[in-house]
Amino acid sequence: MSYVEAAGAPLRKTGHIKLHGPEGFAGMRRAGQLAAQALDLIHEMVGPGVTTDAIDNVVFEFAMDHGALPATLMYRGYRKSVCTSINHVVCHGIPNDKPLREGDIVNVDITLILDGWYGDSSRMFAVGEIPRRAERLLDVTYESMMRGIAAIRPGGHVGDIGAAIQDFVEPFHMSVVRDFCGHGVGQLFHDEPNIVHVGRRGEGPELLPGMIFTVEPMINLGRPHVKVLSDGWTAVTRDRSLSAQFEHTVGVTETGCEIFTLSPKGYHKPVFSSGN
Ligand code: MF3
Ligand code: CO
Ligand code: CO
Numbered sequence: 001m002s003y004v005e006a007a008g009a010p011l012r013k014t015g016h017i018k019l020h021g022p023e024g025f026a027g028m029r030r031a032g033q034l035a036a037q038a039l040d041l042i043h044e045m046v047g048p049g050v051t052t053d054a055i056d057n058v059v060f061e062f063a064m065d066h067g068a069l070p071a072t073l074m075y076r077g078y079r080k081s082v083c084t085s086i087n088h089v090v091c092h093g094i095p096n097d098k099p100l101r102e103g104d105i106v107n108v109d110i111t112l113i114l115d116g117w118y119g120d121s122s123r124m125f126a127v128g129e130i131p132r133r134a135e136r137l138l139d140v141t142y143e144s145m146m147r148g149i150a151a152i153r154p155g156g157h158v159g160d161i162g163a164a165i166q167d168f169v170e171p172f173h174m175s176v177v178r179d180f181c182g183h184g185v186g187q188l189f190h191d192e193p194n195i196v197h198v199g200r201r202g203e204g205p206e207l208l209p210g211m212i213f214t215v216e217p218m219i220n221l222g223r224p225h226v227k228v229l230s231d232g233w234t235a236v237t238r239d240r241s242l243s244a245q246f247e248h249t250v251g252v253t254e255t256g257c258e259i260f261t262l263s264p265k266g267y268h269k270p271v272f273s274s275g276n
Contacts, residue, residue: 001193001205006186017184017192019210024117024186025251025258028212031068031119032249032260035112038062039123042110043267046125048102052084052095055108063112071111071118071189078233083109083122090218090226090235090243091180102128105138107245111189118185120214121261122247126270133221134242135272137174141219141244142269144169144176148197148215149250152257156207162199165217177218177243179226180235184213185249209254216247 006018020028038059045058060081063070070081078094085093085107086100093107100106109122124138144165151164166176182195193205197217222241229236237243246269250257262268 003208006210011187013188013191015192017205017208017211018186019208020186020212020251021210024210024212027115027117028119028186028249028251028260029258031112031114031117032121033119033264034066034068034114035110035119035121035249036261036263038110038112039108039121040263040265040267042108043123043125043265046100046106046127048128049099051097051099052086052093052106053097055084056080056082056095059110066114068112068114071113071120075189081110083107085109085243085245087242088237088240090177090220090237091245092233092235094231094233100127103130103134105130105134105242105244109245109247116187118187118189118249119261120185120189120247120249122216122245123267124244124246124270126272136172137219137221137242137244138270139272140169140172140174141217142246144217144219145215145246145248148217149248149257149259152207152250152252154207154209154252154254157202157204158193158195158207159199159203160201160207161215162196162204163201166198169217169219175220175222175224177220177224177226180218182214182216182247184211186212207252209252211252212249214247214249216245218243218245
């Protein structure tokens with residue numbers, strides 16, 4: 001894999017990994033914070049009886065009010081501003097008019113384009129009280145993402161991220177989804193490189209300052225296998241086990257990495273009163 005300065009590169013996939021400068025990081029900071037703010041709004045509205053269409057509308061209006069565009073709207077035929085993935089839906093669930101129910105877990109995935117930069121982030125939300133096994137899944141999934149991010153340093157490799165996630169998750173007898181991965185991002189939605197959420201340390205492309213990509217592990221309580229429903233989007237676990245995902249957009253720095261999509265309000269993950 002070879003690298004190219006993003007500032008001089010064409011605005012499309014080129015087969016190279018783009019390295020961004022300070023302007024890119026500034027643009028991504030703003031887009032990432034806007035996506036994080038939108039997720040904070042959703043945090044405050046999710047509950048039993050709320051429809052995923054209502055969530056979709058709030059994000060659309062929020063984007064309009066802030067001069068941004070939801071990246072998924074009209075993307076490859078997708079017609080909503082967010083993805084909402086409930087219970088055994090792994091990712092790319094399509095918002096609809098069905099109310100959320102007490103005990104559901106739901107991922108809301110938001111990508112906002114601000115001044116041409118794409119901020120991509122998702123979080124899990126608990127609808128009222130959820131079963132203990134769902135609480136554990138959410139905690140393990142969040143922690144796996146943060147361990148993957150903590151493994152990022154210049155001179156390291158993309159495989160370090162997957163290894164950190166896989167080594168943390170599998171001892172809980174949970175599984176890491178293979179069919180979807182993180183991705184380079186910047187002035188494109190999905191760019192080089194793929195960030196696979198399993199792997200071996202030292203393998204894959206080297207991590208260099210200026211790389212910008214997502215870390216977005218999908219973790220299942222059962223087996224890792226998924227299938228896509230006939231709507232062409234909704235990915236579900238084949239064994240119908242619960243699935244969870246968190247996603248941050250990050251940039252590699254000289255010393256480690258910067259997370260662009262941290263919650264301004266500290267709503268990083270659901271907190272459970274029962275404790276774990
Ligand atoms: N935001 C998703 C990601 O993390 C992509 C959604 S594409 C859609 O890459 F078309 F399904 F919305
Ligand atoms: Co993404
Ligand atoms: Co996303």
